[in-house]
Amino acid sequence: MSDTGMIPVFNHKDIEVAKSVLRAAYEAGIRVFEFTNRESNAFEVFKALKIYSEQFEGLYLGIGTIFSVADAQNFIHAGADFIVSPALIPEVAHFCNMKGLLWVPGCATVTEVFQAKSLGAKLIKAFPGNLLGSGFIKAVKSIMPDVRIMPTGGVEPSQENLSEWFASGVFCVGMGSQLFDKEVIKTGQYEILQEKINTTLTLIKQIRS
Incomplete structure (x- = not known):
C-alpha cells in the first residue's frame, strides 16, 4: 500500500x-487488490479469485464491504489477506485483531477515527471520500498526525485530483469506478485497463516524489 500508493x-x-x-x-504494477462483497455470489467469485491469485x-488480495464477523470469518477462511469495512464495526475489529489480520474500517468523523485508532487500526478508510473531501484529511492529520488514511469513493485518476489528496496527507488512495471503465471491461479491452492503471501508478509516484 505504501509502495504504490x-x-x-x-x-x-x-x-x-x-x-x-x-x-x-x-501486470500494471498493483500488489494490493481489494475485491468487494457486493454481488450475491461474491463469496464464490472471491474463493476462485484467491486460488487464481496465487x-x-x-x-495481497483482500475483501471489502464487510459488515459482520460471520462474513469476515468466511472470507478469512477463503484466504482473504485483509478485511475492509465501509463503517467502524468494533466486533469486526476485535475478531480481526484476534486473528492477527489487517482490518481497515470506514470512518467519516474525528470521533470514529479516534475510536478506530484506539481499537488498533493500522489504516483508516475515509469514506465516502467524495463527500468528506481533502479538508477532512487535513483536519484529522492536524490533530492525529500519525494516523494513516486512505480515501475511497470519488478518487479520480487525474493529476489535479490525486495531487489534492496526497497534498492533504493521505497514506494511499482507494480507487474503484473511476479506474475501472465499465465499457472497457464489458468489451474485454484489458490492455487498455492495464495501461490506465499503470499510468495512474506512475502519476502517483511523480506526485509523491
Whole structure:
C-alpha cells in the first residue's frame, strides 16, 4: 500500500472477468487488490479469485464491504489477506485483531477515527471520500498526525485530483469506478485497463516524489 500508493477496489459477478481484471492490475504494477462483497455470489467469485491469485508473486488480495464477523470469518477462511469495512464495526475489529489480520474500517468523523485508532487500526478508510473531501484529511492529520488514511469513493485518476489528496496527507488512495471503465471491461479491452492503471501508478509516484 505504501509502495504504490493506490488500492484498486473492484467487484464483478463473472469470475473470468474478475480474473482478467486482477491480471491486468498485477501486470500494471498493483500488489494490493481489494475485491468487494457486493454481488450475491461474491463469496464464490472471491474463493476462485484467491486460488487464481496465487500465481502472482507478492500480491495481497483482500475483501471489502464487510459488515459482520460471520462474513469476515468466511472470507478469512477463503484466504482473504485483509478485511475492509465501509463503517467502524468494533466486533469486526476485535475478531480481526484476534486473528492477527489487517482490518481497515470506514470512518467519516474525528470521533470514529479516534475510536478506530484506539481499537488498533493500522489504516483508516475515509469514506465516502467524495463527500468528506481533502479538508477532512487535513483536519484529522492536524490533530492525529500519525494516523494513516486512505480515501475511497470519488478518487479520480487525474493529476489535479490525486495531487489534492496526497497534498492533504493521505497514506494511499482507494480507487474503484473511476479506474475501472465499465465499457472497457464489458468489451474485454484489458490492455487498455492495464495501461490506465499503470499510468495512474506512475502519476502517483511523480506526485509523491
